[in-house]
Amino acid sequence: VHVVQTVSWSPDGRAVRIVDQRRLPGEFAECELRTVRDVCDAIRTLAVRGAPAIGVAAAMGLAASLLPFAGEPVHRLRDRLREHAEAIRASRPTAVNLPRAIDRLLAAAEPAGDSAELLEALRREADAVRDEDRAMCERIGAHGAALIAHGARVLTHCNAGALATAGIGTALAPVYVAARAGRQVHVFAGETRPLLQGSRLTAWELTRAGIPVTVLADGAAAALLRTGTVDVVLVGADRIAANGDVANKIGTYALALASRHHGVPFYVAAPTSTLDPCTTAGDQIPIEHRPAGELLEPFGTANAAAFNPAFDVTPAALITGYITDRGLFVDPARLFASLTATSESLA
Amino acid sequence: VHVVQTVSWSPDGRAVRIVDQRRLPGEFAECELRTVRDVCDAIRTLAVRGAPAIGVAAAMGLAASLLPFAGEPVHRLRDRLREHAEAIRASRPTAVNLPRAIDRLLAAAEPAGDSAELLEALRREADAVRDEDRAMCERIGAHGAALIAHGARVLTHCNAGALATAGIGTALAPVYVAARAGRQVHVFAGETRPLLQGSRLTAWELTRAGIPVTVLADGAAAALLRTGTVDVVLVGADRIAANGDVANKIGTYALALASRHHGVPFYVAAPTSTLDPCTTAGDQIPIEHRPAGELLEPFGTANAAAFNPAFDVTPAALITGYITDRGLFVDPARLFASLTATSESLA
Numbered sequence: 072v073h074v075v076q077t078v079s080w081s082p083d084g085r086a087v088r089i090v091d092q093r094r095l096p097g098e099f100a101e102c103e104l105r106t107v108r109d110v111c112d113a114i115r116t117l118a119v120r121g122a123p124a125i126g127v128a129a130a131m132g133l134a135a136s137l138l139p140f141a142g143e144p145v146h147r148l149r150d151r152l153r154e155h156a157e158a159i160r161a162s163r164p165t166a167v168n169l170p171r172a173i174d175r176l177l178a179a180a181e182p183a184g185d186s187a188e189l190l191e192a193l194r195r196e197a198d199a200v201r202d203e204d205r206a207m208c209e210r211i212g213a214h215g216a217a218l219i220a221h222g223a224r225v226l227t228h229c230n231a232g233a234l235a236t237a238g239i240g241t242a243l244a245p246v247y248v249a250a251r252a253g254r255q256v257h258v259f260a261g262e263t264r265p266l267l268q269g270s271r272l273t274a275w276e277l278t279r280a281g282i283p284v285t286v287l288a289d290g291a292a293a294a295l296l297r298t299g300t301v302d303v304v305l306v307g308a309d310r311i312a313a314n315g316d317v318a319n320k321i322g323t324y325a326l327a328l329a330s331r332h333h334g335v336p337f338y339v340a341a342p343t344s345t346l347d348p349c350t351t352a353g354d355q356i357p358i359e360h361r362p363a364g365e366l367l368e369p370f371g372t373a374n375a376a377a378f379n380p381a382f383d384v385t386p387a388a389l390i391t392g393y394i395t396d397r398g399l400f401v402d403p404a405r406l407f408a409s410l411t412a413t414s415e416s417l418a
Numbered sequence: 419v420h421v422v423q424t425v426s427w428s429p430d431g432r433a434v435r436i437v438d439q440r441r442l443p444g445e446f447a448e449c450e451l452r453t454v455r456d457v458c459d460a461i462r463t464l465a466v467r468g469a470p471a472i473g474v475a476a477a478m479g480l481a482a483s484l485l486p487f488a489g490e491p492v493h494r495l496r497d498r499l500r501e502h503a504e505a506i507r508a509s510r511p512t513a514v515n516l517p518r519a520i521d522r523l524l525a526a527a528e529p530a531g532d533s534a535e536l537l538e539a540l541r542r543e544a545d546a547v548r549d550e551d552r553a554m555c556e557r558i559g560a561h562g563a564a565l566i567a568h569g570a571r572v573l574t575h576c577n578a579g580a581l582a583t584a585g586i587g588t589a590l591a592p593v594y595v596a597a598r599a600g601r602q603v604h605v606f607a608g609e610t611r612p613l614l615q616g617s618r619l620t621a622w623e624l625t626r627a628g629i630p631v632t633v634l635a636d637g638a639a640a641a642l643l644r645t646g647t648v649d650v651v652l653v654g655a656d657r658i659a660a661n662g663d664v665a666n667k668i669g670t671y672a673l674a675l676a677s678r679h680h681g682v683p684f685y686v687a688a689p690t691s692t693l694d695p696c697t698t699a700g701d702q703i704p705i706e707h708r709p710a711g712e713l714l715e716p717f718g719t720a721n722a723a724a725f726n727p728a729f730d731v732t733p734a735a736l737i738t739g740y741i742t743d744r745g746l747f748v749d750p751a752r753l754f755a756s757l758t759a760t761s762e763s764l765a
Contacts, residue, residue: 228637259725262713264611264635270714274722286713287725288611289637290575290669294730297671322637324644325672332675366609366633367617375621378606378634383641 121235215245231307315403316353468582578654662750663700
């Protein structure tokens with residue numbers, strides 16, 4: 072099972088190499104980000120996307136962007152570090168992973184006594200951000216793989232796969248781990264209008280990994296569930312409220328309703344970092360509404376309005392369980408208790 | 419309320435004028451069908467679509483296609499009639515309206531004694547097919563308009579509007595009748611992947627008629643229903659089984675599930691001709707599966723398969739009522755009883 076590597080160091084170790092997701096699935100191209108401008112452009116234009124992958128690319132990109140200035144005195148390098156950090160931080164407003172990764176690198180650079188130490192500290196911290204992301208994916212995969220029997224048919228939505236992380240993804244991680252263990256898995260991928268991350272990205276990365284995939288229109292998912300050919304539904308999450316309500320890509324809620332109606336288990340797979348104990352319920356999660364053009368182009372002549380929320384909220388009552396890097400939880404209260412539990416008590 | 423006229427006679431009365439739906443919504447163009455080849459091409463290439471509109475265009479087109487041969491003896495004209503009739507009948511395989519319309523014209527031509535009588539009989543029968551279709555739409559509109567209060571917000575799917583009939587549509591007929599009566603109506607139109615009849619056609623014809631419309635991705639309908647901003651859901655039907663199960667455009671079933679979950683009434687509007695007493699239940703309705711390319715183009719590189727049924731089946735239990743040209747029915751048994759009832763007993 073060859074899973075695509077979305078973010079890595081270039082062979083010379085002086086640039087971040089990313090899969091250019093603007094060109095998928097028509098063309099598989101990688102590009103190398105060397106300057107702060109390269110990094111900002113890649114994030115802003117969605118060459119790299121998915122909150123975890125953005126965080127890793129930002130951390131590695133920030134470290135790489137300072138390498139050409141290794142000969143400068145450390146106070147000059149610190150000025151550049153702050154300048155680059157704020158530029159990258161501002162390149163996309165949404166997820167929490169990007170500012171968190173930047174803050175980690177800034178903190179790691181604090182104790183450095185000279186330029187070489189500073190660059191080395193940044194590199195070490197960027198590696199740690201990447202390694203933790205990969206480990207997070209692997210743990211989600213390990214915790215979720217028990218749900219994927221030999222011959223399992225899995226329905227997913229949007230792209231919560233390797234292309235959204237530095238590792239094997241979140242919702243797709245259990246699929247990859249099961250496939251690695253030799254189990255046959257068939258994935259049904261909702262195309263995910265309006266931006267088609269399902270047909271463009273999920274179908275591409277699974278096909279590349281040798282895992283068979285069938286694409287469907289989002290409106291066809293209920294009909295598919297009715298045929299009895301889906302064993303389990305696995306989706307990602309953008310934010311999980313304290314009561315277990317989940318904000319995820321638009322279309323997830325409809326999928327949860329249809330899954331419940333047909334008795335198909337519906338699991339949310341997400342890193343612990345998406346748990347938001349400060350938001351008590353899903354209706355408090357602010358939902359981004361995106362431009363009408365995403366839906367109406369090339370049909371602009373109709374002068375129609377558009378209802379185009381990027382996310383919807385699935386109530387906890389429709390969710391069979393939560394697969395995180397800390398385990399598989401059925402009860403939202405236990406899920407949130409895992410935030411403060413020690414790793415021993417979770418073992 | 420200016421509703422688009424999808425099928426009509428040309429000013430000289432020697433051709434069928436249709437709205438070219440291949441060019442909507444980018445361009446509003448009409449074309450005139452004079453020859454049997456014009457008619458067949460228009461039907462085959464979806465310049466005219468929607469089972470009722472196809473039936474009317476076929477009837478009027480068949481009558482028009484014989485006009486240039488008025489000088490021929492009647493036995494030659496009968497040969498041409500049969501030849502044209504079979505060519506038009508074969509131009510699209512799906513709905514029952516097309517062969518029914520052709521058979522009506524063939525029967526109407528039987529008693530004609532000479533060429534002038536034959537052409538006149540065809541013209542009269544073609545007019546009757548068109549007039550009955552328009553009257554059917556008006557009756558559906560009248561029976562359904564009571565559901566559309568002033569300020570009503572209606573959610574629909576696909577295009578069951580004026581563009582699919584020779585009149586004011588089926589699912590949209592109650593909206594037009596309510597708007598004519600001066601009531602404000604706002605329509606939410608599911609875009610209807612993969613062929614986008616909602617954003618291309620429904621949004622266009624409503625905007626043209628001055629009725630405000632908001633387009634949404636099919637996956638967003640459940641989230642919209644959850645906001646409480648939809649008063650009633652109105653969809654069309656391709657076939658209604660004897661137990662009241664309804665086959666309609668893919669995505670309808672998901673909409674019915676979400677409507678039930680949120681307590682929003684879900685109505686099916688369709689002509690009596692879609693009632694199929696010989697099919698006992700929805701699971702016996704054959705479902706057309708369409709090419710993967712509709713979903714995957716321009717993403718063919720993924721080598722993914724596609725689940726692409728054209729229709730799904732909504733069980734009667736999820737349907738609040740049926741609006742037909744013979745009335746509004748809650749009980750499928752009463753709906754089917756209307757097939758054999760006299761018009762007096764229905765009054």
